[in-house]
Amino acid sequence: MIHLQNLCKTYTLNGRHKVVADNITATFPSGVSVALLGRNGAGKSSLLRMISGAMLPSSGKILSTGTISWPVGFAGSFNSELTGEQNCRFVARVYGIDTDELLYFVEDFAELGDHFRLPVRTYSSGMRSRLAFGLSMAIPFDTYLVDEISAVGDAAFKAKSNHVFKKRLANAGAIVVAHSMSTLRTTCQSGAVLEQGKLAFYADIEDAIAAHLDNMRKIKNTAS
Structure with a gap:
């Protein structure tokens, strides 16, 4: 369960104010996949970032009874000088996950071959995305945050990604941002x-x- 309590967030730029959260009080139930809808610029990504802990609200609280993922597939936090394997080892230690099991899952899932043990700075954007998605799926969170993620690669890799994600959602909830109504209908x-x-x-x-x-x-x- 994720509970937003009197949540407020206002951006100020050049003396102008933009409110993306105006005293929001709402509850996202446990084990339920929820589509987060709104027009472009409404603040959906900002709300996900606040729920993940990457952004602080202007005021209010976010309470949770379970673990919450970072936005699925987000590759921006990798240390580019470390290898894919080393980045995964670091995340495993942070989340208290068995390192060997996590490494086996990510290496098998991402299909990076020898690049898994090369610095991330040598990766293409597609390789980074595959590593990030695999790492996101390697950890059993109670709620997954999904912000317009689409699996990269060929049809077989996309099918594998969808299968793994649906398997995770069998025992977890999600908050999903996507422009495709068909995607939201099948996921949420x-x-x-x-x-x-x-x-x-x-x-x-x-x-x-x-x-x-x-x-x-x-x-x-x-x-x-």
Whole structure:
């Protein structure tokens, strides 16, 4: 369970204020995959970063009864001078995971071959993404945060990635940001719509999608 309590977040740039969280109080249930919907710039990625602990709110609290992942597939925190293996060893120690089991899983999953033991700075962006996704899946979190992640590689690798992710969700929940409604329908049971700093939770994914599409129509009509 993840509980947002009076959560506020405001950005200030050149004297202008942008509110992405306006006194939000909401609960994401345990073991449920929730689609996080909202127009571009509504603050979905910022909300995920606050839930992950990578960003502090302006005020309010985020309470949790379980472990929460970093955004799945995020490769920005790798030490580029260390090898893929060394980066994985570091993460295993931080999370208290059996190092040998984690290394075996990531090396097998990412399919990097000899590059797994070369510095990450030598990796292509696709190789970094495969390493990051494999590392994300190697740790059994209670809630996975997913921000527009799409598996890289050929069809077989994408199918393997989807299989592993669905297997993880059999025993965990998720908060998922994606523009594809079909992806959200197949991944999530519930939804939450973020609009002008307010968050509305819907137990049924179809109700959340309907509310989001209605918001988008209103914005389009206002602009025209």
